[in-house]
Amino acid sequence: MASDDRRHRAAVLGSPIAHSLSPVLHRAAYAELGLTDWTYDRFEVDEAGLPAFLEGLDASWAGLSLTMPLKRAVIPLLDAVSETASSVEAVNTVVFTEDGRRTGDNTDIPGMIAALRERGVEKVESAAVLGAGATASSALAALSEICAGPVTAYVRSAERGREMRGWGERLGVDVRTRDWSRAAEALCAPLVVATTPAGATDALTGDVPxxxxxxxxxxxxxxxxxxxxxxAARNGPVVGGLDLLVHQAVLQVERMTGRAPAPLAAMRQAGEAALAPR
Known part of the structure; x- marks a missing residue:
């Protein structure tokens, strides 16, 4: 899709949204690409308010980034959804076509793969996932591309375990589940993906091999x-959340503006600068 002077607005939606780094990353990309007439904002929108928000957009809108709790709620409101987004029932990117159609995609999954490849992780024989939420299903989708063998998920309930095995069947991943009490075992895997909230893995810091x-x-x-x-103190390679955020945002910028490649280095630098005072 080529850049269109009529479509030059984008934003991130979610609730809560004040903490989002997306405006920092996208605006840095626009500045680097010379897209001086493009704007990127944030809006507090919950599931109930999403339909009205979408209906109120005019032809100046190029795309939207979506965070929780909208990634699944938006699907019935779209004209088309990519295979990647359908695989995990989660859309984090909406692009508006010239004829007004709303198309949904998921850049978290290829963003994860790109972030790992940037650190030299192309293929692994097995992997472990800590947690079983929405990000964990995206992690399984990414692992379906790079993991040759089983993925062991460490979860806090039998219900979560069933959900993860269900996602594995859907995505073609051999998922095995273990109770969270055994999570220290996960740290011996060639690749460990931690998808848990802040503080959840603090008790494991003494178990790093x-x-x-x-x-x-x-x-x-x-x-x-x-x-x-x-x-890192053990000299193990670490890929962080900012790496994921930047790589998925790069793909969003490219899809929304039609300009590629998006400026990865400038976007990462802007993100690091924004996080430094926090």
Whole structure:
């Protein structure tokens, strides 16, 4: 899709939204690309308010970024959804076509893959996932591309375990589940993906092995997490939440503006600068 002078507005929607770094990243991209007439804002929108918000948009809108709790709620409101987004029932990117159609995509999954590849992780024989929420299903989708063997998910309830095994069947991943009480075992995997909230993995910091594999911790604030700091102290490669945020935003910018490649380095630098005072 080529850039169109009539379509030059974008924004991130969610609730809560005040903490979002998306405006910082997208605006940095626009500045680097010379898109001086493009704007990117944030709007507090919940599930109940989403239909009216979408109906109120005019032809100047190019796209939207979506965060919780809208990634699934938006699907019935779209004209088309990509195979990637359908695979995890989560849309984080909406692009408006010239004829007004709303198309949904998921850049979290390819963003995860790109962030790992940037650190030299192309293929692994097995992996572990800590947690079982919405981000964990996206992690499984990414692992379906790079993990040759089983993925062990460490979860807090039998219901979560069933959900993760269900996602595995849907995505073609051999998912095995273990109770969270055994989460220290996960740290010996060649690739560990932590998808849990802040503080949830703090008790594992003393269990990092002498020669760890790669840790992908999806948090970016606070950073580093206790687990990431302990991992780095053992000289283990660490991929952080900002890496994921920047890589998925790069893909959003490219889809919304039609300009590629988006300026990864400038976007990461802007994100780091924004996080530094926090």
């Amino acid at each position: 002498e020669r760890p594999g790669t840790l992908f911790d999806v948090l970016y604030e606070p950073w580093p997490t206790g687990l990431a700091a302990s991992w």
